[in-house]
Amino acid sequence: MEGRVDPATLHTTVLLHEVIEWLRPKPGGRYLDGTLGMGGHSLALMERAGAGAELAGLDRDARALALAGERLAGMGDRAHLFHLPFSRFEEALDTLGWETVDGAVLDLGVSSLQLDEAERGFSFISDGPLDMRMDPECGPSAADLVNTLKHGDLARIIRAYGEDPLAGKIASAILKARDKGAITRTLQLAEIVRLAYPPKMRHTARNHPATRTFQGLRIAVNRETEELEHYLETIIGRLAPGARAAIISFHSLEDRAVKRAFLAAARGCRCPSHQLHCTCGGVPSFKVLTRKPQTPSDEEAARNPRSRSAKLRVAERLGPDGEEA
Missing domain, CATH: 1.10.150.170 (Putative methyltransferase TM0872, insert domain)
Known part of the structure; x- marks a missing residue:
């Protein structure tokens, strides 16, 4: 590849403003981006959070990780990048010695970097080897x-x-x-x-x-269904009380999985639906903040047609007693 590539030109970050507003980044906070991509969400999170904030950013696409690293270079040693799939985020947190994070974002879409390079084999618009591996x-x-x-x-x-x-x-x-x-x-x-x-x-x-x-x-x-299921099962336990998880999905399978997981965590009780009284003693661990998924504005959809199918769901971690932090 000749010359320096600007990561910002390779992929337009979806629902950027909405994610940042929901996650409410703060100085000194620790944040997880499980699908770093070109680093758009992460850069905005760190810039909004300000002094002392740190990032754990993961991606299983080595080229995307390298380009995101260039984009986040200004963050110095506050940005910690890992070549891992998002389902293995706990390995990254354990490496850093982080018990919990103050916010987490997951953007499940295929990046423009992957779609637009015929050699990656994701698209049928241009001919390329039938690969599709992230x-x-x-x-x-x-x-x-x-x-x-x-x-x-x-x-x-x-x-x-x-x-x-x-x-x-x-x-x-x-x-x-x-x-x-x-x-x-x-x-x-x-x-x-x-x-x-x-x-x-x-x-x-x-x-x-x-x-x-x-x-x-x-x-x-890419075992995307298994990846998402494992993430949804484990992310709750690594969010600090009051921390929020934001997940952007692009097709109904993903959106249904996120919706079900958030609602189950918000319900707490794991007893069978036909049982009249709760005997499991479960308490809610999430408060769902988006009853309906948030979608791109007409302006964003016109500016970035690939964003049109995006759906954002957000939930907030409750305290151990099921109360808001």
Whole structure:
């Protein structure tokens, strides 16, 4: 790569103002950004917090981490960066000796850095190797899944993670195509999926027919569902009373998972729904601050079309007795 790349030009941070207002950064606070990306949320958090604030920033994309490091260089030793997936944030906090943090942000979207580089294999707009790994050094690629999985497993991924009702038909088309040779390119797979759609659906679809298949494969490749589930189970215990967790999701699977986790933590009681009286003794650990997800303004959506599907949910950590801090 020739010349210095400005990280701010590679990715437009989504719902930046809203995240900062909800998290209320303060001097001396400790903050966690589990999906550092180009460092947009983190930079704004640190600038708003001011003197003495510290950051633990994680990303499993090594290039994104390096670029974010350049952007946060002015923070000196107050910004601690880790090449880790966000599900392993506790390793970072333990390394720093932090028991809790004063706020946490998670932006679950794929960055423009990943989408716009054909070589990363996330997009069907330009041809590239069928990869889709956020960490190119870790785990099987999308090509590995497409060329080795059985019909049922492939259909399950496309149906469950891509939410495509034609998952079985698409899986059949993929298996038929790979009998003639390995599927290794993004445009190659996109065309297989496009032709699997009936002509009428193909011509009336709002999005490219391959959109959902690519989403499903990306989620499976990066184990995004498992990553999020583990984060939601563990983040509560590492938030200080009064600290807030802000999570931005981009598709219904993620948003439903965040909503369910926040509501369960806000309810506290784990008894079966048919039980008339609580016997578990559970107390609420979260207060949900966004009853409905916050979405980008019309102005932001016009300025950054990729933000249109973003949904922000925020919850606040309660004290050990279930009361507000």
